Amino acid sequence: xxxxxxxxxxxxESSAVRxxxxxxxxGHVISFAGGLPAExxxxxxxxxxxxxxxxxxxxxxxxxxxxEGFIPLREAVQAKMEKRGIFSHPDNILLTTGSQQVIDLFxxxxxAPGDVVLTEDPTYLAALQVFRSYGANVVAVKSDxxxxxxxxxxxxIEKYQPKFVYTIPTFANxxxxxxxxxxxxxxxxxxxEKNVLILEDDxxxxxxxxxxxxxxxxxxxxxxxxxxxxxxxxxxxVVPALRTGWVTGPAEVIKLMTQxxxxxxxHSSSLDQQALYYLLRDxxxxxxxxxxxxxxxxxxxxxxxxxxxxxxxxxxCREPKGGMFMWVEGNEELNxxxxxxxxxxxxxxxxxxxxxYVNEPKHNTFRVNYSHSTPEKIxxxxxxxxxxxxxxxxxxxxx
Amino acid sequence: xxxxxxxxxxxxESSAVRxxxxxxxxGHVISFAGGLPAExxxxxxxxxxxxxxxxxxxxxxxxxxxxEGFIPLREAVQAKMEKRGIFSHPDNILLTTGSQQVIDLFxxxxxAPGDVVLTEDPTYLAALQVFRSYGANVVAVKSDxxxxxxxxxxxxIEKYQPKFVYTIPTFANxxxxxxxxxxxxxxxxxxxEKNVLILEDDxxxxxxxxxxxxxxxxxxxxxxxxxxxxxxxxxxxVVPALRTGWVTGPAEVIKLMTQxxxxxxxHSSSLDQQALYYLLRDxxxxxxxxxxxxxxxxxxxxxxxxxxxxxxxxxxCREPKGGMFMWVEGNEELNxxxxxxxxxxxxxxxxxxxxxYVNEPKHNTFRVNYSHSTPEKIxxxxxxxxxxxxxxxxxxxxx
Numbered sequence: 110x111x112x113x114x115x116x117x118x119x120x121x122e123s124s125a126v127r128x129x130x131x132x133x134x135x136g137h138v139i140s141f142a143g144g145l146p147a148e149x150x151x152x153x154x155x156x157x158x159x160x161x162x163x164x165x166x167x168x169x170x171x172x173x174x175x176x177e178g179f180i181p182l183r184e185a186v187q188a189k190m191e192k193r194g195i196f197s198h199p200d201n202i203l204l205t206t207g208s209q210q211v212i213d214l215f216x217x218x219x220x221a222p223g224d225v226v227l228t229e230d231p232t233y234l235a236a237l238q239v240f241r242s243y244g245a246n247v248v249a250v251k252s253d254x255x256x257x258x259x260x261x262x263x264x265x266i267e268k269y270q271p272k273f274v275y276t277i278p279t280f281a282n283x284x285x286x287x288x289x290x291x292x293x294x295x296x297x298x299x300x301x302e303k304n305v306l307i308l309e310d311d312x313x314x315x316x317x318x319x320x321x322x323x324x325x326x327x328x329x330x331x332x333x334x335x336x337x338x339x340x341x342x343x344x345x346x347v348v349p350a351l352r353t354g355w356v357t358g359p360a361e362v363i364k365l366m367t368q369x370x371x372x373x374x375x376h377s378s379s380l381d382q383q384a385l386y387y388l389l390r391d392x393x394x395x396x397x398x399x400x401x402x403x404x405x406x407x408x409x410x411x412x413x414x415x416x417x418x419x420x421x422x423x424x425x426c427r428e429p430k431g432g433m434f435m436w437v438e439g440n441e442e443l444n445x446x447x448x449x450x451x452x453x454x455x456x457x458x459x460x461x462x463x464x465x466y467v468n469e470p471k472h473n474t475f476r477v478n479y480s481h482s483t484p485e486k487i488x489x490x491x492x493x494x495x496x497x498x499x500x501x502x503x504x505x506x507x508x
Numbered sequence: 509x510x511x512x513x514x515x516x517x518x519x520x521e522s523s524a525v526r527x528x529x530x531x532x533x534x535g536h537v538i539s540f541a542g543g544l545p546a547e548x549x550x551x552x553x554x555x556x557x558x559x560x561x562x563x564x565x566x567x568x569x570x571x572x573x574x575x576e577g578f579i580p581l582r583e584a585v586q587a588k589m590e591k592r593g594i595f596s597h598p599d600n601i602l603l604t605t606g607s608q609q610v611i612d613l614f615x616x617x618x619x620a621p622g623d624v625v626l627t628e629d630p631t632y633l634a635a636l637q638v639f640r641s642y643g644a645n646v647v648a649v650k651s652d653x654x655x656x657x658x659x660x661x662x663x664x665i666e667k668y669q670p671k672f673v674y675t676i677p678t679f680a681n682x683x684x685x686x687x688x689x690x691x692x693x694x695x696x697x698x699x700x701e702k703n704v705l706i707l708e709d710d711x712x713x714x715x716x717x718x719x720x721x722x723x724x725x726x727x728x729x730x731x732x733x734x735x736x737x738x739x740x741x742x743x744x745x746v747v748p749a750l751r752t753g754w755v756t757g758p759a760e761v762i763k764l765m766t767q768x769x770x771x772x773x774x775h776s777s778s779l780d781q782q783a784l785y786y787l788l789r790d791x792x793x794x795x796x797x798x799x800x801x802x803x804x805x806x807x808x809x810x811x812x813x814x815x816x817x818x819x820x821x822x823x824x825c826r827e828p829k830g831g832m833f834m835w836v837e838g839n840e841e842l843n844x845x846x847x848x849x850x851x852x853x854x855x856x857x858x859x860x861x862x863x864x865y866v867n868e869p870k871h872n873t874f875r876v877n878y879s880h881s882t883p884e885k886i887x888x889x890x891x892x893x894x895x896x897x898x899x900x901x902x903x904x905x906x907x
Contacts, residue, residue, distance in 0.1 A: 110734055112705070114764060115616070118617050118768075121764065146571075148567045153567050153569075157560070157563040160559050169547055172747075172749060221515055221516070224514075235771065235774075242771055243514075349572040350572070359509070361511055368520045369641075371634075372520075372641055374612065377751065
């Protein structure tokens with residue numbers, strides 16, 4: 110039968126990352142492809158204790174909950190954000206199924222076919238897929254190591270009148286970039302002046318390697334809660350299975366997103382939200398995050414050593430200051446999508462950079478994840494990867 | 509600031525049920541308004557044991573999962589559906605955040621502004637809200653006690669070329685209706701012939717009071733899995749907080765819904781899905797469902813007694829054969845929306861019937877829920893409600 114699907118489904122793309130993950134679930138492949146946190150340091154005992162507290166609180170913990178989410182957890186989220194300089198109110202926080210749902214709900218209430226979204230390039234590919242699924246045109250703003258270039262942003266805001274700007278200003282996926290304070294301020298000033306909304310995606314902000322540096326969320330500049338939607342998640346700082354993210358921002362926008370969420374799924378798992386509340390209340394999450402930072406830093410350094418060794422003459426990567434990803438660039442003739450086949454044959458996987466690009470993909474780039482694999486696996490996987498990388502004729506290019 | 513929301517947000521409506529629930533959360537009001545299952549019989553110990561098994565299975569239980577959902581739970585869902593005559597395959601089952609998410613994802617891949625959806629009248633109001641949020645026109649098919657009237661359905665399929673027919677054929681929300689076997693077959697035959705999809709919403713099918721009767725899901729007729737999407741949930745048979753629903757149907761449709769879900773939230777809570785798997789494996793869910801049935805039957809009978817007493821000369825309601833709701837109709841001049849204010853003042857709440865209607869609302873109808881309140885609360889609440897009902901001048905009308 111020829112199903113009469115809605116026209117916008119033509120914009121659906123299967124996720125390259127997801128397809129690759131499927132391939133690499135063969136046991137012998139060491140995968141640096143996904144975006145998975147380190148399982149070996151999951152605080153499973155603490156999570157279990159938190160659930161026991163939920164059940165001890167009685168049967169009403171198993172009833173339907175509010176669309177907005179469990180109130181005490183929203184209060185805890187507020188307190189957490191205040192440490193980063195974002196002042197909100199529990200009534201103005203919506204709990205979601207991961208921050209992915211924030212990207213989707215916000216797009217749903219903002220985007221109609223033909224609308225424009227401005228993004229970095231490369232950027233989070235699942236966000237690109239969402240924007241396009243609503244028929245939006247994604248336009249990339251020119252960027253350098255400091256963030257979006259303000260002049261180009263200004264020009265594109267004036268030319269396209271975008272519905273919003275999407276950015277991951279701290280430890281970006283895929284390229285690990287951190288915006289400078291100056292560019293954050295310029296982004297905020299410009300959007301504020303032009304009345305353009307900003308969706309600030311901050312899933313990795315907690316995973317900061319150098320405690321002497323300060324990365325102020327753009328949302329912290331928006332003291333009137335007028336133009337910045339700020340989203341983050343517990344998937345990276347606690348565990349992904351709880352699927353709990355949140356968003357705060359202008360009250361009118363949050364209210365409409367709440368209505369959209371009510372239609373979407375009534376509410377997210379309230380058991381998970383209650384467990385997270387007890388976890389945040391009774392468990393030293395800050396010291397757990399400190400553990401995550403030190404473990405990820407060590408793994409990143411280990412992985413980087415291999416690239417640096419090969420890189421002297423072949424590949425270059427910038428050392429990330431946090432987050433979960435390293436971005437690698439080879440010479441211009443290299444095609445990492447083609448290289449992936451070779452790599453998987455040798456038992457290692459990465460994500461080719463191309464699908465992360467908005468416009469012309471740089472086929473000579475790829476992303477590796479250092480958080481998920483143990484040091485032993487990183488060593489073995491990197492030996493394999495070095496083997497693959499040095500077997501192709503390439504030249505260095507610095508990014 | 510004047511936010512540039514997408515045009516389709518103009519179709520968003522705040523849920524009347526939800527607004528009422530907020531009002532009735534004042535402690536003194538006995539609410540028959542919501543659609544909540546009975547908390548007092550939640551199998552909390554068994555749910556807790558199931559979670560302990562998840563944690564005992566190791567840290568990988570806390571990692572990201574598949575968009576489609578936890579495979580062993582999909583296998584269990586398949587086995588559960590086979591008892592109702594629906595033969596599917598785990599690859600063709602998508603686990604969701606409640607069946608609400610099924611209604612939303614299916615609408616998302618099917619509906620563009622101006623498309624038509626055919627429904628019963630009255631029907632589940634949150635489904636109406638979803639269809640309209642995608643810009644669809646909802647057209648009601650004439651119905652009687654047996655289900656949609658086939659002649660009218662045929663006429664409207666030919667006239668409107670609808671994207672799909674939405675129906676709750678067994679213990680409908682709000683009016684508790686059960687379709688006859690003949691009408692189920694006619695619906696299926698007609699849609700099959702005309703290539704029209706059917707979304708069969710079956711959240712209450714398990715809560716069947718009379719075990720000698722058989723209600724065959726429409727999906728059981730669709731042996732080729734060509735036109736029927738079947739959705740159900742564990743919210744009513746286990747507990748709502750786990751937020752786990754599912755859908756099965758044509759492979760091509762399920763695949764596209766899976767892509768939509770990936771963009772929507774990557775995946776639902778995998779902890780909840782794993783716990784449900786252990787619960788279904790080790791707990792006698794059938795005997796728990798038998799308990800639910802007997803408890804709800806007793807509560808329904810108790811509530812009905814009060815209406816019957818008043819009804820002799822004033823109100824009428826049909827005895828439901830299952831589900832969670834009773835539908836009451838008074839004389840034509842009655843306005844139950846106006847009456848609600850009086851009722852809440854006297855400490856009892858119901859849902860006025862009007863928002864459940866597609867076209868002309870019958871303002872003399874209302875819905876009461878009998879599952880959530882204990883017998884003591886039902887007695888107290890019904891005394892209050894009878895007081896309100898008998899204080900207005902009304903006349904009987906049989907539905």
